[in-house]
Amino acid sequence: MLxxxxxxxxxxxxVRTNTLQGVTVLQSANTVVGALLQKREDIQYYFGLRKVxxxxxxxxxxxxxxxxxxxxxxxxxxxxxxxxxVTPKDTTKKVQYAEYIYHTARVINNTIDATNNYITIxxxxxxxxxxxxxxxxxxxxxxxxxxASDNYAAVLSILNVKQKVSAQLAxxxxxxVKWEVGNPDLLIMEEIPQQIPVxxxxxxxxxxxxxxxxxxxxxxxxxxxxxxxxNLQYLYIRSATNFRNLQYVYVVENTKWNEKLKVEDSTKxxxxx
Amino acid sequence: MPIILKQFLRFCILxxxxxxxxxxxxxxxxxxxxxxxxxxxxxxPLFILLLPLSTxxxxxxxxxFATGLTVDVFTNxxxxxxxxxxxxxxxxxxxxxxxxxxxxxxxxxxxPGIKNMGxxxxxTYSAFLLFIHHFxxxxxxxxxxxxxxxxxLKIAASxxxxxxxxxxxxxxxxxxxxxxx
Numbered sequence: 062m063l064x065x066x067x068x069x070x071x072x073x074x075x076v077r078t079n080t081l082q083g084v085t086v087l088q089s090a091n092t093v094v095g096a097l098l099q100k101r102e103d104i105q106y107y108f109g110l111r112k113v114x115x116x117x118x119x120x121x122x123x124x125x126x127x128x129x130x131x132x133x134x135x136x137x138x139x140x141x142x143x144x145x146x147v148t149p150k151d152t153t154k155k156v157q158y159a160e161y162i163y164h165t166a167r168v169i170n171n172t173i174d175a176t177n178n179y180i181t182i183x184x185x186x187x188x189x190x191x192x193x194x195x196x197x198x199x200x201x202x203x204x205x206x207x208x209a210s211d212n213y214a215a216v217l218s219i220l221n222v223k224q225k226v227s228a229q230l231a232x233x234x235x236x237x238v239k240w241e242v243g244n245p246d247l248l249i250m251e252e253i254p255q256q257i258p259v260x261x262x263x264x265x266x267x268x269x270x271x272x273x274x275x276x277x278x279x280x281x282x283x284x285x286x287x288x289x290x291x292n293l294q295y296l297y298i299r300s301a302t303n304f305r306n307l308q309y310v311y312v313v314e315n316t317k318w319n320e321k322l323k324v325e326d327s328t329k330x331x332x333x334x
Numbered sequence: 335m336p337i338i339l340k341q342f343l344r345f346c347i348l349x350x351x352x353x354x355x356x357x358x359x360x361x362x363x364x365x366x367x368x369x370x371x372x373x374x375x376x377x378x379p380l381f382i383l384l385l386p387l388s389t390x391x392x393x394x395x396x397x398x399f400a401t402g403l404t405v406d407v408f409t410n411x412x413x414x415x416x417x418x419x420x421x422x423x424x425x426x427x428x429x430x431x432x433x434x435x436x437x438x439x440x441x442x443x444x445x446p447g448i449k450n451m452g453x454x455x456x457x458t459y460s461a462f463l464l465f466i467h468h469f470x471x472x473x474x475x476x477x478x479x480x481x482x483x484x485x486x487l488k489i490a491a492s493x494x495x496x497x498x499x500x501x502x503x504x505x506x507x508x509x510x511x512x513x514x515x
């Protein structure tokens with residue numbers, strides 16, 4: 062009898078955590094476990110310093126390139142009439158639908174073998190990390206904050222089967238990226254019409270529709286498959302983030318997120334009426 | 335109560351070994367790109383296997399539940415390890431009864447081991463329960479039978495590695511010369 066009762070308790074726990082909004086009491090982000098995992102990471106940290114350095118260098122180079130490109134493009138706009146009308150200081154007319162604040166964090170726990178993989182980071186509510194913030198690595202997308210305690214946060218990585226990520230190809234075709242259990246490097250982009258030309262090596266980016274900031278690299282196409290049944294393409298994508306040796310991440314705070322949610326909820330209310 | 339202290343120490347060692355070391359090392363037996371599953375061996379169920387022989391069933395169930403939940407907290411998998419642990423804690427008594435000549439209550443504080451069971455019965459006992467644990471855990475974790483070959487490979491690889499590690503653990507932590515009472 063006790064056996065059945067305990068197993069039922071387990072099943073209840075399982076079912077409740079299996080939904081995205083489920084209870085988050087039993088998370089590795091709680092203080093005792095978080096501190097233990099932090100200790101483990103401290104030890105492991107030194108062995109990866111060279112790799113971290115290299116990745117930071119590569120990212121710096123990439124950002125410098127972007128910065129240069131940005132400079133040149135703004136040079137052209139300065140003289141145009143558009144900027145004359147909307148001056149940057151005139152905040153009332155400034156197009157501002159998202160403002161991103163980047164927080165840095167260190168990964169202290171990371172799984173890649175589970176069905177729903179979680180990453181624990183050493184930043185929490187006291188450092189400004191809140192639920193539903195996007196998490197990026199130096200090279201691409203990582204996941205979404207599911208639960209934050211005072212000093213730690215649990216991040217559901219994109220290596221999960223609960224949640225798809227809205228994605229676009231370079232030409233603007235929108236689809237969604239999901240993961241299938243097995244290979245931690247391979248993601249799948251589905252629902253791309255057959256007539257859209259896709260080459261091996263094409264990049265896949267995030268869109269405006271998800272919690273991620275737009276135009277962050279998700280990965281590159283390595284293989285494509287056409288499903289005869291509905292004439293849709295399946296694109297196999299190599300993840301831009303290497304989840305096997307993830308050490309540093311950026312937690313991205315979208316200051317307009319709540320406002321966006323509020324507006325979206327109000328349309329739901331209208332529909333209900 | 336030195337027996338409780340000893341069990342508690344073993345609990346700490348096994349949980350820390352599991353969560354701080356083994357969870358960090360993702361294994362893959364053959365480096366084939368065509369998807370041989372990655373897996374983690376779980377040796378912490380050994381704690382449940384090595385509880386004293388005369389432990390009553392209700393205590394086994396509660397200890398199993400607590401052990402599973404502890405590991406669950408570390409890996410963000412509320413309920414999965416706990417479910418598998420309660421199951422093996424429940425089956426443990428039956429398996430031991432089938433393998434041992436005397437009634438379990440007659441053994442007192444003795445712990446199941448190579449010394450009082452012998453290699454073959456003990457390995458049968460631990461391999462069987464480890465298999466049940468891994469089978470249940472991975473079945474719940476993957477929760478689909480769309481790819482049964484993959485699931486079977488994952489369970490088999492993980493169970494075999496766990497048994498190997500259990501043997502290593504026993505060789506390291508059991509006394510060399512069996513002391514006669």
